[in-house]
Amino acid sequence: MVKNIIKDGLYSNNAIFKQMLGLCPTLAVTTSAVNALGMGLATTAVLTGSNLVISLIARYIPKNVRIPAYIVIIACFVTIIDQMMKANFYSLHKVLGIFIPLIVVNCIVLGRAEAFASKNTPLYSLIDGLSVGIGFTIALFILGSFREIIGAGTFFNISVMLSSYNPLLIAVMPPGAFLFLGFLFAGKQFIDSRIKGEK
Amino acid sequence: MEHLFLLFVGAALVNNIVLSRFLGICPFMGVSKSTETAVGMSLSVAFVMTISSIISFLIDKYVLVPLSIEYLRTIVFILIIASLVQFVEMVIEKTLPELYSGLGIYLPLITTNCAVLGIALLNVQFKYSFIEMLIFSFGTAAGFGLALILFAGLRERIYYSTVPKYFQGMPIVFIMAGILSLAFMGFAGMVK
Amino acid sequence: MNSFFKSVFTITIITVSAGIMLALSYSFTKDKIAYQERQEILNAFKSILPYHNNEPDKDYEIINNQKVFVAKDNGTITGYAVNIINTQGYGGAISILTGTDSKGAVYGIAIIYHSETPGLGDKITNKSFLDLFQGFTVNDKIAVKKDGGTIEQFSGATISPRAVAAGVKDSLTVINGMIGK
Numbered sequence: 001m002v003k004n005i006i007k008d009g010l011y012s013n014n015a016i017f018k019q020m021l022g023l024c025p026t027l028a029v030t031t032s033a034v035n036a037l038g039m040g041l042a043t044t045a046v047l048t049g050s051n052l053v054i055s056l057i058a059r060y061i062p063k064n065v066r067i068p069a070y071i072v073i074i075a076c077f078v079t080i081i082d083q084m085m086k087a088n089f090y091s092l093h094k095v096l097g098i099f100i101p102l103i104v105v106n107c108i109v110l111g112r113a114e115a116f117a118s119k120n121t122p123l124y125s126l127i128d129g130l131s132v133g134i135g136f137t138i139a140l141f142i143l144g145s146f147r148e149i150i151g152a153g154t155f156f157n158i159s160v161m162l163s164s165y166n167p168l169l170i171a172v173m174p175p176g177a178f179l180f181l182g183f184l185f186a187g188k189q190f191i192d193s194r195i196k197g198e199k
Numbered sequence: 200m201e202h203l204f205l206l207f208v209g210a211a212l213v214n215n216i217v218l219s220r221f222l223g224i225c226p227f228m229g230v231s232k233s234t235e236t237a238v239g240m241s242l243s244v245a246f247v248m249t250i251s252s253i254i255s256f257l258i259d260k261y262v263l264v265p266l267s268i269e270y271l272r273t274i275v276f277i278l279i280i281a282s283l284v285q286f287v288e289m290v291i292e293k294t295l296p297e298l299y300s301g302l303g304i305y306l307p308l309i310t311t312n313c314a315v316l317g318i319a320l321l322n323v324q325f326k327y328s329f330i331e332m333l334i335f336s337f338g339t340a341a342g343f344g345l346a347l348i349l350f351a352g353l354r355e356r357i358y359y360s361t362v363p364k365y366f367q368g369m370p371i372v373f374i375m376a377g378i379l380s381l382a383f384m385g386f387a388g389m390v391k
Numbered sequence: 392m393n394s395f396f397k398s399v400f401t402i403t404i405i406t407v408s409a410g411i412m413l414a415l416s417y418s419f420t421k422d423k424i425a426y427q428e429r430q431e432i433l434n435a436f437k438s439i440l441p442y443h444n445n446e447p448d449k450d451y452e453i454i455n456n457q458k459v460f461v462a463k464d465n466g467t468i469t470g471y472a473v474n475i476i477n478t479q480g481y482g483g484a485i486s487i488l489t490g491t492d493s494k495g496a497v498y499g500i501a502i503i504y505h506s507e508t509p510g511l512g513d514k515i516t517n518k519s520f521l522d523l524f525q526g527f528t529v530n531d532k533i534a535v536k537k538d539g540g541t542i543e544q545f546s547g548a549t550i551s552p553r554a555v556a557a558g559v560k561d562s563l564t565v566i567n568g569m570i571g572k
Contacts, residue, residue: 270416
């Protein structure tokens with residue numbers, strides 16, 4: 001069971017590539033590998049925390065107010081993470097800006113709470129939160145790294161391309177976000193069909 | 200006056216909430232399959248966005264800041280939005296049932312629309328006055344509707360075109376969004 | 392009715408608990424956050440002002456509705472700084488922090504925030520551009536080459552450096568007013 005949860009979260013049911021949730025931060029924050037990583041980890045922290053708490057008290061929450069209740073719990077975690085980041089990772093916090101509070105409306109977090117945490121044990125919910133979060137972080141990191149390398153010629157702010165390389169600026173601008181993600185999705189469909197074909 | 204007009208144009212076109220600020224993508228992708236639902240969605244979002252901006256602005260200005268409890272901003276704002284959406288849902292169900300079924304799950308999902316919460320937060324971050332906030336929110340909602348309806352039109356077209364194999368479905372949708380975003384970048388420089 | 396009250400009760404409990412958690416978290420982090428915010432400002436001052444060992448953000452005077460920060464070394468004034476927001480940037484407002492020595496000549500400038508185009512106008516944050524302003528006084532012509540000055544504009548992006556030049560000029564005028572007092 002645990003193995004399945006982890007596998008699902010990381011790959012088969014990957015938040016971005018399979019479920020296509022959490023797209024807003026995906027496009028906005030992946031202008032560099034560091035930002036993508038920071039955002040992914042912050043979301044993972046919220047996801048793990050909220051999954052745990054919600055799975056602990058889900059049975060006490062009347063059905064008709066469960067969504068607002070989940071949202072309040074999630075918002076609480078988001079605010080705590082926001083404050084912790086501002087206190088300890090000030091410049092990263094500044095770069096991520098409003099996308100940290102926006103984790104509260106990241107469909108992934110609410111989606112997992114509703115689909116998994118409210119129906120499973122705290123331990124499984126915790127593992128699910130971690131797996132989905134890390135799967136999300138990996139996807140963000142891939143996109144962020146691509147965009148940074150191609151759009152700015154750096155990786156984690158270290159120059160990795162030849163000095164004659166003229167960065168393809170569009171990669172780190174809004175249109176680039178959409179285009180790159182579109183190509184990544186196409187790539188995934190290509191990989192998936194190859195896997196199916198070989199089977 | 201000129202300043203307010205530019206603010207409106209800036210919010211709707213130059214810094215289009217979807218194509219340039221990346222807020223509101225989920226409904227953007229989900230509801231843009233037909234132009235009718237796109238129009239219905241835009242109007243619902245516009246309504247929720249404007250009203251929730253006003254309420255959250257007032258509460259922030261007259262309650263959160265004076266009491267120094269700004270850290271409660273996220274929770275308070277999202278509760279305002281959730282309640283408002285609940286209210287709008289009830290009204291639409293009673294008055295426009297076809298629209299209600301057309302929008303389906305995307306109506307309650309306005310609560311998790313990053314654009315609505317995002318605008319409420321940006322209003323505070325940009326330190327707008329009341330009038331500026333109104334214009335900004337309304338302009339943003341207009342921009343959201345414009346992008347959504349344009350995109351729905353494009354998607355209806357592409358439904359009948361031949362798309363390369365691995366790009367069918369979501370990939371081509373994103374490529375289209377990218378090109379539309381590129382087009383909207385042409386507006387930069389309009390607001391001096 | 393019973394279920395209605397149960398719903399309201401649950402939501403209230405959850406919200407109140409959340410509020411308490413946040414109040415706790417806030418009290419744990421607020422000092423650190425205030426410290427970080429201040430460090431950011433003080434670091435900016437360090438980069439644009441001559442040596443000082445006071446805290447310019449607390450040591451200021453108001454001239455013409457504008458805060459003029461004063462840098463002091465053991466009580467002797469070593470420089471002044473002004474934060475001007477120029478709204479003529481390509482993408483909107485540019486916040487410029489200008490630091491001068493005690494005689495009003497530019498020691499260094501820093502861009503606090505801007506919305507200029509990446510790859511074009513955002514070159515105004517490059518050190519090579521910011522250094523061009525060193526030494527200017529209020530009597531110099533501070534302008535891009537296109538406007539008859541000496542500041543190199545970027546090809547395809549004149550508006551951004553022009554806005555910065557105007558901001559620096561305005562800052563020097565304010566500081567000059569302070570020195571003249």
